Amino acid sequence: MLSGCTTWPEEFADFYRKEGCWAGETFGDMLRERALKYGDRIAVTSGKRQISYKELDRRADQLASGFHRLGIQPKDRVVIQLPNQIEFFEVCFALFRLGALPVFALPSHRYSEISYFCEFSEAAAYIIPEQHAGFDFRSLAKQVKDAVPTLKHVIVIGEAGEFESLENLFVDPIKLPTIHSSDVAFFQLSGGSTGLPKMIPRTHDDYIYSLRVSAEICQLNQDSIYLAVLPIAHNYPLSSPGVLGTLYAGGKVVLADSPSPDEAFPLIQQEKVTITALVPPLVWIWLDAASSRNYDLSSLQVLQVGGAKFSAEVARRVKPVLGCTLQQVYGMAEGLVNYTRLDDPEEVIVNTQGKPMSKYDEIRIVDEEDNEVEPGQVGELLTRGPYTIRGYYKAEAHNAKAFTSDGFYRTGDLVRMTPSGYLVVEGRVKDQINRGGEKIAAEEVENHLLAHPSVRDAAVVSMPDEFLGERSCAFIIPRHRSLEAAELKSFLRERGVASFKIPDRIEFVDSFPKTAVGKINKRALRQIIAEKLQSAGKTTV
Numbered sequence: 001m002l003s004g005c006t007t008w009p010e011e012f013a014d015f016y017r018k019e020g021c022w023a024g025e026t027f028g029d030m031l032r033e034r035a036l037k038y039g040d041r042i043a044v045t046s047g048k049r050q051i052s053y054k055e056l057d058r059r060a061d062q063l064a065s066g067f068h069r070l071g072i073q074p075k076d077r078v079v080i081q082l083p084n085q086i087e088f089f090e091v092c093f094a095l096f097r098l099g100a101l102p103v104f105a106l107p108s109h110r111y112s113e114i115s116y117f118c119e120f121s122e123a124a125a126y127i128i129p130e131q132h133a134g135f136d137f138r139s140l141a142k143q144v145k146d147a148v149p150t151l152k153h154v155i156v157i158g159e160a161g162e163f164e165s166l167e168n169l170f171v172d173p174i175k176l177p178t179i180h181s182s183d184v185a186f187f188q189l190s191g192g193s194t195g196l197p198k199m200i201p202r203t204h205d206d207y208i209y210s211l212r213v214s215a216e217i218c219q220l221n222q223d224s225i226y227l228a229v230l231p232i233a234h235n236y237p238l239s240s241p242g243v244l245g246t247l248y249a250g251g252k253v254v255l256a257d258s259p260s261p262d263e264a265f266p267l268i269q270q271e272k273v274t275i276t277a278l279v280p281p282l283v284w285i286w287l288d289a290a291s292s293r294n295y296d297l298s299s300l301q302v303l304q305v306g307g308a309k310f311s312a313e314v315a316r317r318v319k320p321v322l323g324c325t326l327q328q329v330y331g332m333a334e335g336l337v338n339y340t341r342l343d344d345p346e347e348v349i350v351n352t353q354g355k356p357m358s359k360y361d362e363i364r365i366v367d368e369e370d371n372e373v374e375p376g377q378v379g380e381l382l383t384r385g386p387y388t389i390r391g392y393y394k395a396e397a398h399n400a401k402a403f404t405s406d407g408f409y410r411t412g413d414l415v416r417m418t419p420s421g422y423l424v425v426e427g428r429v430k431d432q433i434n435r436g437g438e439k440i441a442a443e444e445v446e447n448h449l450l451a452h453p454s455v456r457d458a459a460v461v462s463m464p465d466e467f468l469g470e471r472s473c474a475f476i477i478p479r480h481r482s483l484e485a486a487e488l489k490s491f492l493r494e495r496g497v498a499s500f501k502i503p504d505r506i507e508f509v510d511s512f513p514k515t516a517v518g519k520i521n522k523r524a525l526r527q528i529i530a531e532k533l534q535s536a537g538k539t540t541v
């Protein structure tokens, strides 16, 4: 096992193997087997380009060989920041086959996040598109490369300029190393609640198990057509069952560049999409658009909604308007994923966030002293199981807090369990803002704000928002009266903070309310801003 990673205790590993959860399969094997079975069937399509299982298998081998020739070694970390395009799959499977480890950055990340990922993971390479959504990734890469000496290669899809072109790395296949299914396959990123995002090591065994069970629950098969509108590097569209679960089942992945109905609806009609996944704010947009646009969406069987709390009121409209089954998904990149089942009664689908996908998932709902709450009461959700990590990468001190001594992950979510074992998310104890599914660690943004010379203190909290569920509000104690919100926002942008983390609102105050033990009382701050918005009659910006 890679150093810096926490393995499952031997007795758990043996148990998960004995029970058949961990089947000894690697991602490289998985693609090879699918290529043998499904050959010329289309694996992924995007715009005018499509790729069959056989072709993807062949190109993954060629690219793995090209990466090897370039000097990328097994266990090397490779930060990949790719939008929804076919090369994402070629790159991932090539790295899986080589035993090099992708770190899944999101396309919205900027200098602050990317330079940290490259530095912290001591990445050997960083893989980018030339540009995407009007953003020039090569100039970002130039900045990152100058700042991170361990970063040896920048590989570009498209015009490479001074960097390496991906195109040139498809070479004659060489013999590739043997990969073990218990090895780490890649790193996901945590939404985080403390200073900087944590890296989540996932093994071939545990992730492929989660794909297998997810695909079963969502009833995927080789006729399934999954439309990916969310950025596929994120755990939810990647694996619940997402694009990888679809490939696991031999289905077809259709990639969209944006979740806009103008792009997604024609794709659903043309490709006869059977399943797709959204975050709650997008459902509003889709429901509105469905009544005004004339597309045939009748192929759609399942609409998944997850990543943030979905209101029962909107949930109730999904079936009548879109004509498909709603599935609520409550998951986390650390592991545990809950689904409502496709044949659950309407009331369960609308009112709960599902139940754990695996019978081997262990759940505890506890109070502040880690004692289990009475059935039906709200408490923090703790979990462990065959696809939930036992520790973040190189984060010993944080792990001691984020996991119990017997290996349960503290989700930071407040939930209650219904008598039939379904979970309802009621809130959270972690210091995070969930901005329509995008997670913001308050402390991370506070640290950026504190770097401004005119900021004496900063506290970032969520404020209610009708559309996104939550937005972020930064309370600032300034050193100088002249400090303005616009200046702080552009300061954050200049520091290269991803734009979803820039506070939606900034409030200047003279002091913060404090708790009895003298900490900033964020609950009181949330209340102050919520009341202010309410009295101004504002429910969204």
Ligand code: J2J
Pocket: 189, 190, 191, 235, 236, 239, 240, 305, 306, 307, 308, 309, 310, 328, 329, 330, 331, 332, 333, 334, 337, 353, 411, 413, 425, 428, 434, 439
């Ligand atoms: C309320 N809160 C939710 C939901 C996630 C599938 C689906 C989502 C994610 C994900 C994922 C929620 N209702 N339905 O990885 O595989 C909040 C919780 C949770 C955190 C995890 C997947 N679904 N959440 O969102 O790692 O607070 O994963 O702990 O980004 O999102 O965030 P993330």
